[in-house]
Amino acid sequence: MGHEQNQGVALLQMLPLLWLLPHSWAVPEAPTPVWRDDLRNHTFLHTVYCQDGSPSVGLSEAYDEDQLFFFDFSQNTRVPRLPEFADWAQEQGDAPAILFDKEFCESMIQQIGPQLDGKIPVSRGFPxxxxxxxxxxxxxxxxxxxxxxxxxxxxxxxxxxxxxxxxxxxxxxxxxxxxxxxxxxxxxxxxxxxxxxxxxxxxxxxxxxxxxxxxxxVPRNALPSDLLENVLCGVAFGLGVLGIIVGIVLIIYFRKPCSGDRDHGETPSLLKIQKISWAWWWAPVVPATRRG
The missing domain is CATH 2.60.40.10 (Immunoglobulins)
Incomplete structure (x- = not known):
């Protein structure tokens, strides 16, 4: 019973601090139009956190879990994670609201943290x-x-x-x-x-x-260097030229008639066709061999 009362007292101490939250947090989300039901949903996370360790306070902004910025509280400015986001980080109109969130988070740690120490489970994640x-x-x-x-x-x-x-x-x-x-x-x-x-x-x-x-x-699956690419291109070009030369030589060689064909006045292709026709003509009259 005493343990439950202690938890109740800690929760009651949190209630006055909740009134410090910005009014925009309490605005209900507008319903999504029916014609947009088939559109993909995206998530923008604006997360302020504080803790007793280092860093003591932080702010990150992410779009679909891809971080865009973090906030440098020593300079009161956004820092882009990648150079492509630098133009978007120039807008600092919400700096007062960010500083308010920082003070609110630190107040929660100082006033509520000791009341809940040892009474709630501690979570850990191994990186x-x-x-x-x-x-x-x-x-x-x-x-x-x-x-x-x-x-x-x-x-x-x-x-x-x-x-x-x-x-x-x-x-x-x-x-x-x-x-x-x-x-x-x-x-x-x-x-x-x-x-x-x-x-x-x-x-x-x-x-x-x-x-x-x-x-x-460790380096692996590296792209070919410029020297290697030039060597491979040179080898491929040389093989292509060699293939063209060999092809021309073979065409000239097979188009030249043989000496035996000149005497009979026929080309090798015609002689080959006649031999094939003769074999086809006499193949059906060969008697089958009987086994007695």
Whole structure:
């Protein structure tokens, strides 16, 4: 009974804070017109989260689970995940609302968090990591390695890169975004110029429990280089010319009459036809052999 009362007291303390939510959150969703039932639904996620770890607060915006931006609270500005989204990140008209959400989330952590500590189950997700290239692999040409982290909860992680087991510096920030199901995913990018002997590794550490996931990347399925393409084109062209020459020689050779055919005044093709006709004419009159 005492445990239920404690939970009730914690929930009652949350009610005054709910009035601080923006009024737009309480507006009911407009019904979808009938003529749009056959259209595909899309989802835009605007997720603000805060926690007692690092990062302490974050905001991610995603379209169909593809992250578009994250919010840099130190600069109060949006940061695009890819350069193609930079123009859309210039609009900062909702910055006051984002700062309000940040303060509201931090108030929830400070006032409600201690009341619910040890009374609700703690969820954990072990990060799953994979590394791939942003563009098709070509040796000697600049490319970008992407370290993708899924099944992340809570979003407290550290990402490091290594090249032949040696730490690499100069990689960009880690982008964390929310996905359906109250879990998170993260991206880290490293600019490289791939070589055939490269071995890169992405090391992800889940700070809340010390779990570490490592993903390795080695070059494979690379596109042919320009030199190899030129060599293959040259070989193919040479074989084509050789095939044309051989074809012309064979045509001239078979069109030239044989010496024995000149004496009889007939061409080899006519002689061949007569031989075939003779064999067909006499084949039916050959008597069958009886076995007694």
């Amino acid at each position: 799953i990591t994979e590394v791939f290239t942003l563009k098709p692999l070509e040796f000697g040409k600049p490319n970008t390695l992407v370290c993708f982290v899924s099944n992340l909860f809570p979003p407290m992680l550290t990402v490091n890169w290594q090249h032949h087991s040696i730490p690499v510096e100069g990689f960009g920030p880690t982008f964390v975004s929310a996905v359906d199901g109250l879990s998170f995913q993260a991206f880290s990018y490293l600019n490289v110029t791939p070589e055939p002997s490269d071995i890169f590794s992405c090391i992800v550490t889940h700070e809340i429990d010390g779990y570490t996931a490592i993903a390795y990347w």
